[in-house]
Amino acid sequence: MPDIESKTLSGHSMGTIPPEIVYEILTYQFRDLLRNDHPGTAEKFNENLATFVKSNLTANKTFSHICQVLIYRYCNLTTAKRFHGLLQTLKANRALCNKVEVADFQELTSIGLGRSSEMNKMIKNLTNETLLEFLMLTKANLREFLACENIQDDLDDNIIKYILSPGKVLTVVDFCGCSGTSFTQSFIRALEKLYHLNKSTDQHQLEPIQQNYQITCLGLNDCTDLPSHVLWKVFKMLPELQKLDLSHTSIDDDILYNGIPHWKNLTHLSLATCLQVTPRAVLEFFSHHPTITDPDNTSTLEWLNVSVIAHSSSWNEVHTMFFLKKLCQHGHNKTLQYLNIGGLPLHIASSFSEDPITESTYYYQCRDSLQFIKWNFPKLKSLSIKGNTVPISTLVEFLTPIEQDYPNCVQKLKVLNVSGNSYINKWTIQDSLLYTCSPSLVALEVNFESWQQIEKLNERHEIIAYRYKNTSSIIKDTSTAEQVKWKCYIDSSYGRRYWLYKTDPFLNRDDLESKSNLTRYDAEGHKIIEIINQPDFLKFAQNKIMLGCGLVPQSGIRRKLCYRDLKPPVSQFLNRKGAISLGNTPLPIVIPTLPRGGWRIIHNEDESNSDNDNRMVTIPRRTPLLSRPALRSNNGPARPDPIASNASTAAQIRDGLYWDRSVHDLRELSLQEQRIQDLADEQQELRTMANYEETDDEYLHDPDLERRRSQLRLFESSQLRSGNKARLSLNRENSSTGSFLSFSHLNHLRKHKNYYFAHPDEFIYDPNDPRTTQRYRLHFEVVNEYQVFGCIERGMYRYYSLKA
Structure with missing residues (x-):
């Protein structure tokens, strides 16, 4: 029970339990309660939130402060009355304003308790x-604004302008379901x-006053009335x-291919049921954009959704295969x-078996679409082929793992x-092979x-399938x-929408129905949560x-x-003087995170090979540097330093590093620096109004200190190439090969921080x-998967x- 956990923690001396540990424990409890689907009523959010507050808020000062951090971080606004109460609280206590990170209006309803929308x-x-x-x-700290159709008439031009304009840390914007004349x-x-x-009639010549480099996630799902x-x-x-949801919008071919800028960070895209987009435009977008x-x-x-309405679509089998091949050609598979x-x-x-597999440059070639997906999309975890008759x-052959060692x-x-597959009907749905052919499949x-x-079929609404040891045998022994x-x-x-899922004791349990319909009490009459x-x-x-x-985020990644600008704080609750912290106020991003130009590295690995000497890499890495910068001609490629080229030993062959500023607009950079300074002044004013004190996190991540540390890292000596007996350190002292090898050996045995997230099968706890x-x-x-x-x-x- 949550209150037992809280009393146990509060019983200990808070001087011996750091508030960060208490925060982690209460975070797990808060996440479990807020995601709890019990009781099965519309007020379950309020009941679970009340349970969390009653169990922890009055324990002690540390619990009270952490509860405020968790409760005000995610503001789930289900009614207009709740929003009004929150607004009055924030106006009365300005220190709480800095804790609000998410404003979620997606469950807000304007009709209820006998009131109409006009009365509201x-x-x-x-x-x-x-x-x-x-x-x-x-x-100062609002990160996400999630709207819905019930507030679409309250989103006037001033609010939309404020949301889209730069200068804030607002990163996630969702206008899901918003439409209508007033909103448009x-x-x-x-x-x-x-x-x-601009008086020009050509819309494509218009330029924004300032671009917003902070917003990374935009949702326009079901915004059907917004013109292209x-x-x-x-x-x-x-x-x-990075994430763009255009499902059921009015985007057309011209905007899809010519209007979308070059997004270098896009990972999630939805073009589902965009009725004004033709297959040709989609194929051109995935071929050339x-x-x-x-x-x-x-x-x-x-994450990609390009689903269409089958009976009104002009897609054919050739289009689909061409689309899949283009995904493979550009590495998205x-x-x-x-x-x-x-x-x-x-x-x-x-x-x-009648469709042979041949290997080509970018993918395994075959004619069957499912076999093509099976061989060329190795990380696929969710696939929808709705409306196809297979x-x-x-399907069993598609779901069966490949026997060869690939x-x-x-x-x-x-x-x-x-769904929509006529071969899967009430007569064939009990085929055991469909449920046992894939060890990874958990739902259909x-x-x-x-x-x-x-x-x-039965009162438990379940089906039992059998995975036989010898699938080729005619006699099926269910006992083994x-x-x-x-x-x-x-x-x-x-x-x-209707699902069948494979039960397991951890993630997909089979006792959801029995538990959700019962309310239990302990021997003393207390309700069991x-x-x-x-x-x-x-x-x-x-x-x-x-x-x-x-x-509550399950992962900081x-x-x-x-x-993007979020850095893990040293302490979220205490400042250097031991007082309660009001939280950090990060500066918004007003310049591109990956500006044009950057450090260039010239590799001089082989003095006899001129091609290697002229090779340049734009990705910075830790490499030994030239004592003198590499020379770069104005009209030709970079060339190595003559002194380094004439060196005869491998120890004297080093890499050159220089900064390429040829593509930078210096005037624009100066303007951006001025904007950053203005925003910093504004944030400082907000901190002063709230009696703000600098935290350890902000001190350690001060831009000036970061710049100095990065300059020091540029001159760090890296590992020696094979054949070198000693390596130079910053203080020009030689370190022995033996100590260096032992250090490398220990470093190799120690796994990096997220190693087991990428290799979960290698983890053994006990x-x-x-x-x-x-x-x-x-x-x-x-x-x-959460990422x-x-x-x-x-x-x-x-x-x-x-x-649906």
């Missing part, structure tokens, strides 16, 4: 004035204020996008974990959407009739076979991109990728307790992601 407008708890006031109060006109007026006045040229203006303002084709891009695609091609027709061969034998073709598929999405057949239990997932809130989480497979079935970081080791391995795997898929959020995020 007269009450004025949530209006454009109060919403703008809330944004101004929380601008406000959006157009806001963009007019953000662009230079409005979308183009938004894209041009946001050059650092630099966002997809540039090999120097920082990231490749990890090696990183994609989610691929939704629902409605796109597939070429299905009669048998995989025989069960072909390490790049390991089957990792966990969720497969085969099927038609209602097929799902209903399993749901009516392994049982595999699959179960129907029953939840009426997701519309017309049951933590019931939805099955883990649902995160792979989402149609909508999970833009933000969730209630996702926050680092989205927010040889005598394999169950605990398995739980740790699952933890590593879930954290890695791409997020988690199963409560409320509207879950509804929009899983609705």
Whole structure:
């Protein structure tokens, strides 16, 4: 029970338990309670939040402060009255404003308790004035703004202009479901204020006054009324996008191919059911657009949704195969974990054995679409082929792991959407091969009739399949076979979607129904809080991109990728004098994170090979430097220093480093530096108003100190090449080869920080307790999946992601 845990912690002397440890413990409790689906009512969020507050808030000062940090970090605003209460609290206590990071309006409803939307407008708890006031109060640390259709009329041009304009740390913006005349006109007026006045009739000649380098995640799902040229203006303002959801928008061919800028960091993209986009434009985009084709891009695609409505689409089998080959040609097949091609027709061969595999430059070549996906998309965990008629034998062959030793073709598929497949019906749904052929598969999405057949099979709504040891034998011995239990997932809130999932004791439990319908009490009459989480497979079935970081982040990596400027604090609660900290106020990013130009390295590895001498690499790394910079001619490539070239020993051959400023606009850089200084002054003023004291984190990450440390690192000596007997240090003292080798050996034995996240199978916690080791391995795997898929959020995020 949560209150027992809190009393146990509060019973210890808080001088012996650092607040950071208490924070980690309460964070786990807060996340479990807020994601709890018990009780099964609309007020479960309020009840679970009240349970957390009652259990911890009054324990002591440390608990009270940490509770405030957790509660105000994620503001889930379900009613206008709750928003009004939060606003009044922030106005009365300005110190709390700096704790608000997420403003989530996705569950807000304007109708309830007998009131109409017109009555709520007269009450004025949530209006454009109060919403703008809330944004101004929380601008120091607000990271995510998640809207919904119930506040679309309250988003006027001033609010939209404030959200899209730079100068804030706001990183995640979601206008999911917002449409209508009022919202569209406000959006157009806001963009007019953000662009230079230009009398030219050519819209493509317009330039934004200032680009926003802070926003990395943008959601326009179901914003059907925004014109295509409005979308183009938004894209041009946001050059650092990493996640973009354009599902069911009015984007057309011209904007898709000519209006989208070069995004070098794009990892998540959704073009689902964009009715004005033709197959030709999609294929040209994935064939020639630099966002997809540039090999120097920082990231490749990890999440992609290009599903269409099958009966109204002009896609054919040739288009689909061409699209898949282009993904392979540009390397996206090696990183994609989610691929939704629902409605796109597939070429299905009669048998995989009749379709030989040939290896080409970029991919394994074959004619069958499923076999092509199986061989060329090794990291795929979720695949939707909705609306395609595929025989069960072909599906089984597709899901069966490749027997040959091909390490790049390991089957990792966990969720497969085969709804709309006429071969899977109420007569064939009980085929055991479909449930046992893949060791990694945990869920199938099927038609209602097929799902209903399993749901009516028994009271437990489950089916038992058998994995036989000898699959080729005619006689099937069930006594020696392994049982595999699959179960129907029953939840009426997701519309017309039906799943069968494989149960396990950790992530996809089979006792959700029995626990969610019972309320238990202990011997003293106290209510027992049951933590019931939805099955883990649902995160792979989402149609909508999970833009933000969730209630409580499960991994700092996702926050680092989205927010980019976030650095782990030394202490989140105490400053140097021991007083309670109000939190950090990071500076917004107002310049590109990857500016043009940079350090150049000239490698002089072989004095006899001129080609190697002229090779340049733009990625900085730790290498020994020339005592004199390498020479670079004005009209030709870089050439090595003559002194270094004439050196006869390997120890005298070193690398040259110089900064290439030829592509920089110095005037623009000076303007950007001035903007940074103005923002720093504004942040300092906010800190002074709140009696702010500098934290250890801000001191250690001061830009001046960072610059000095980076300059020192430039002159660090690196490891010697083979044949060298000694290495030079900064103080010109020689270190022996033996000590260097021993240090390297120890460094090799020590795993780097996230080693087991990439190699979970190598982790062994306790040889005598394999169950605990398995739980740790699952933890590593879930954290890695969280970086791409997020988690199963409560409320509207879950509804929009899983609705039909």
